Amino acid sequence: MAEHGYDDLERDLAALGRAVDVPAPGPGLATAVLERLSDAPGARVSPGWPRRRLVALAVGAVLLALLATPPVRAAVADWFGFGGVRVERGDAPAPTADPTPPTVAPGASLQEAAAMVAFTVAVPEELGDPDGVEVSPDRRIVSMSWTTDEEGVLRLDQFDASLDFSVLKTAPDVFYAAVNGTDALWFEEPHEVALLEPDGTTVIHSARLAGHTLIWQEGGVTLRLEGDVELSRAVAIAESAVPVD
Amino acid sequence: MVYTDRTREGHPTLDTGPDDADLLARVRGGDRDAYAELVHRHAPVALRTAALLGAGGDTEDVVQEAFVKAYASLDRFRPGAPFRPWLLKIVANETRNLHRAAGRRAAREQRSWALAERLLLARADDPAEATLSQERQEALVRGLARLSPPHRQVVTCRYLLDLDEAESAAVLGWPRGTVKSRLHRALARLRDVLDADAGRVQAREAAHDG
Numbered sequence: 001m002a003e004h005g006y007d008d009l010e011r012d013l014a015a016l017g018r019a020v021d022v023p024a025p026g027p028g029l030a031t032a033v034l035e036r037l038s039d040a041p042g043a044r045v046s047p048g049w050p051r052r053r054l055v056a057l058a059v060g061a062v063l064l065a066l067l068a069t070p071p072v073r074a075a076v077a078d079w080f081g082f083g084g085v086r087v088e089r090g091d092a093p094a095p096t097a098d099p100t101p102p103t104v105a106p107g108a109s110l111q112e113a114a115a116m117v118a119f120t121v122a123v124p125e126e127l128g129d130p131d132g133v134e135v136s137p138d139r140r141i142v143s144m145s146w147t148t149d150e151e152g153v154l155r156l157d158q159f160d161a162s163l164d165f166s167v168l169k170t171a172p173d174v175f176y177a178a179v180n181g182t183d184a185l186w187f188e189e190p191h192e193v194a195l196l197e198p199d200g201t202t203v204i205h206s207a208r209l210a211g212h213t214l215i216w217q218e219g220g221v222t223l224r225l226e227g228d229v230e231l232s233r234a235v236a237i238a239e240s241a242v243p244v245d
Numbered sequence: 246m247v248y249t250d251r252t253r254e255g256h257p258t259l260d261t262g263p264d265d266a267d268l269l270a271r272v273r274g275g276d277r278d279a280y281a282e283l284v285h286r287h288a289p290v291a292l293r294t295a296a297l298l299g300a301g302g303d304t305e306d307v308v309q310e311a312f313v314k315a316y317a318s319l320d321r322f323r324p325g326a327p328f329r330p331w332l333l334k335i336v337a338n339e340t341r342n343l344h345r346a347a348g349r350r351a352a353r354e355q356r357s358w359a360l361a362e363r364l365l366l367a368r369a370d371d372p373a374e375a376t377l378s379q380e381r382q383e384a385l386v387r388g389l390a391r392l393s394p395p396h397r398q399v400v401t402c403r404y405l406l407d408l409d410e411a412e413s414a415a416v417l418g419w420p421r422g423t424v425k426s427r428l429h430r431a432l433a434r435l436r437d438v439l440d441a442d443a444g445r446v447q448a449r450e451a452a453h454d455g
Binding site: 245 | 296335350
């Protein structure tokens with residue numbers, strides 16, 4: 001493999017790695033893990049104690065507050081952020097037929113879209129190549145869609161999770177889910193979704209109703225999958241996402 | 246420090262205990278001690294992964310959280326699939342989440358690397374244990390610092406953590422082909438950077454001598 005002067009590079013890198021002194025696991029680790037396990041594997045996590053758990057609890061508490069707040073209360077404080085998404089509590093929109101996500105017209109290729117934005121674009125292997133791919137004019141959002149006989153239209157939007165807020169969702173109900181073991185949000189009911197200006201505040205455009213939606217994060221990117229699928233299917237699609245190289 | 250507690254299929258170690266699949270079957274049957282065994286078995290590599298991906302002082306918390314989350318989502322773990330890459334993927338996600346508050350991607354990656362760099366530059370207490378000269382060690386770390394984040398990450402997984410290709414793909418969330426091609430490019434780039442670095446060091450020494 002050596003093509004240059006530095007023959008022993010791979011050996012030296014391995015030695016560098018071996019020399020790293022990471023403290024051995026303390027005897028308390030397994031105990032601490034066991035104390036936090038729920039009764040059955042695969043069940044949701046039970047409340048725990050270390051610092052990092054508090055963050056998740058805080059999010060959980062906000063969600064509970066959202067669900068519990070009477071609709072007459074001012075909505076000003078009733079929001080939280082999740083990787084560039086701002087979720088506000090709102091009343092359920094008037095019942096309509098299940099909204100279908102807008103399709104994306106064929107235009108850019110995956111590689112072209114990936115080259116145009118500053119984050120890593122992913123595509124779910126479960127769905128294969130999308131029928132359409134587009135990059136928003138401000139290059140903040142990459143969108144793609146698939147139209148199939150079995151599942152109708154599925155749409156995936158993705159953007160840098162560290163943006164202040166890109167997408168506003170006003171929803172009556174939000175659920176906590178997990179993708180690859182990390183937190184995700186699941187919107188079961190039709191809800192309003194809109195794009196926000198880069199400063200995250202006032203201007204709302206492209207507001208529309210959205211159906212089942214899963215929002216998760218992978219490698220610093222927020223992904224938003226929308227379509228007429230169950231949560232388990234949405235998670236399976238989410239977990240099959242791989243970057244476009 | 247070499248860890249010998251990894252049991253991979255086809256590579257049995259001296260540990261003749263049950264393999265991961267047996268333990269996972271027992272965990273699914275409600276045997277919590279079997280999960281404790283999995284924690285013991287995989288904690289060392291989980292800690293190393295979190296530390297070298299930049300978990301810093303939160304390394305143990307990240308690993309604890311990852312084991313709890315892995316258990317909580319065992320219903321989506323495909324029976325028969327290897328446990329280690331799946332666990333390490335969760336560890337990597339948890340480590341990334343640590344820096345979520347740091348703002349933009351570049352800032353987060355910079356923070357992760359700063360924490361990993363500190364570990365890589367530490368010297369063993371016992372000089373007899375060091376297999377690398379201090380100069381070589383420092384040159385390698387300087388070289389790694391000059392790689393792009395994806396190149397640095399793939400070298401970290403394959404060489405510093407000694408993960409195999411499938412495990413690296415899981416940790417990085419990339420397809421295996423991407424791991425392979427980026428690793429190839431990363432090593433070539435690192436060789437170039439190190440050659441240039443060596444040239445600069447020599448020139449500096451020559452200037453001093455002259």
